[in-house]
Amino acid sequence: MPEPVSNPAAARLQPQPAASGGAFAAIDLGTNNCRLLVGTPTQAGAFRVLDSYSRVVRLGEGLANDGRLSEGAMERALAALQTCAQKLLRRPLRRLLAVTTEACRQADNGRAFVARAQAATGLPIRIISAREEAELAMESCAPLMRAQDRRALLFDIGGGSTEIAWIRSGPAGQAELIGYVSLPLGVVTLAERAGLCCYTPEGFGRVVDEVAAHLSEFDRVHSIGREMRAGGVRLMGTSGTVTTLAGVALSLPRYSRPLIDGRVLDIEAADQALRDLFQLGREGLRAHPCVGPERADFVLPGCAIYAAIRRVWPSSCVTVADRGLREGMLLRMMRQDRAPPRRAAHPQRWAAHPAP
Structure with a gap:
């Protein structure tokens, strides 16, 4: 394995006592994005955004074929992480969390890459479990639940996996994770494995059948369908797939987070948006203002996963969340920071300060 990339910022991102009044920062290195x-x-009890950054890195590119992160994918991810580290040097931080998910969980060299990234950037990156990933998604999306909701079914269609969280509404707006399932099927893995099959009705249908079979097993354990028929269950989705469906359903000339996040989308409108996207074909998706060339290959695999969720758990509407692990990490850190001090229970606190 090549030597870690030299980065002067690494020497300056060292653990420090919490900076009073400093910011909170969260980094999510996923299978497709950093x-x-x-x-x-x-x-x-919410937060004000000071800075954000997103870069398509395709860390999971080729992973489904040989079980390893490629050198090119690791270099792209390292470059994005170094940009994150440089941004963090510009302000004092109260706390920082940096996580990576399915690509590094699956890859034979995932842990070695994380060690390399830590050495190159100074960032305290760690691989989180599928359960913690589901919990963080729940933490970010739980504020979208309403007083009448007894339960929520949250789906997060990622690059390397799909997380389904079955949630119970608790007192004082808190949420509790009843159960979760992580399917090793995401938009990147399906796009690479299936090639262009999702662009044909037959291929699309095969992916829907496969995903639905996995989801049906989870449904049998928790009787989710029966609970949904009884009422008081909110279906929520967080991912590029469901936000794209919302953007198309609303006929937006360009994607707008304020118009999408928290939107309750009628299921018929979502279904029509899926049909519209399917009819566009690959080139039409590349040209669509809510998709674009970087995401065109991943939209229909994501739509196939959504269609499977729609089949197993019919609902009259879906709540669309343009939020995810980063927001969940920020909310968790802020909640823990407000709690009475328990030194042994607190994760490491970090502050980034430029060298004198």
Whole structure:
């Protein structure tokens, strides 16, 4: 394995006592994207965004074929992480969390890559479990639940996996994870494995059947379909797939997060958006303002996963969340920071300061 990339910032990203009044930062290195979010808490229990960054790195490119992260994919991810580290040097931080998910969980060289990235950037990156990934998604999306909701079914269609979280509404707006399942099927893995099969009705249908079979097993364990028929269950989705469906359903000339996040989308409108996307074909997807060339190959595999969820758990509407692990990490850190001090229970606190 090549030597870690030299990065002067690595020497300056060292653990420090919490910076009073500093910002909170979260980094999510996924199978397809590297994302950074920096924020400060507000009195309403939410946060104000100070900085954000997102870069398509395709870390999981080729993983389905040989079980390893390729050198090119690792270099792209390292470059994005170094950009994140440089951004964090510009402000004092109160706390920082940096995680990576399915690609590094699956890859034979995933742990070695994380060690290399830590040495290159100074960032405290760690591989999180599928359960923690589901919990963080729940943490970010739980504020979208309403008082009448007894339960929520949250799906997160990622690059390397799909997480399904079955959630119970708790007191004071808190949410509890009843159960979860992580399918090793995401938009990147399906696109690479299936090639262009999702562009044909037959190929699309085969993917829907495969995913639905996995979901049906989870449904049998928790009787989710029966609970949904009884009422009081909110279907929520967080991922590029469901936000794209919302953008198309609303006929947006370009994607707009304020118009999408928290939107309750009628299921018929979502179904029509799926049909519209399918009819566009590959070149039409590349030209669509809510898709674009970088995401064109991943939209229909994601739509196939959504269609399987729709088949197993019919619902009259879906709540669309343009939020994910980064937001969940920020909210978790801020909640823990407000709690009474328990030194042994606190994760490591980090502050980034430029060298004198």
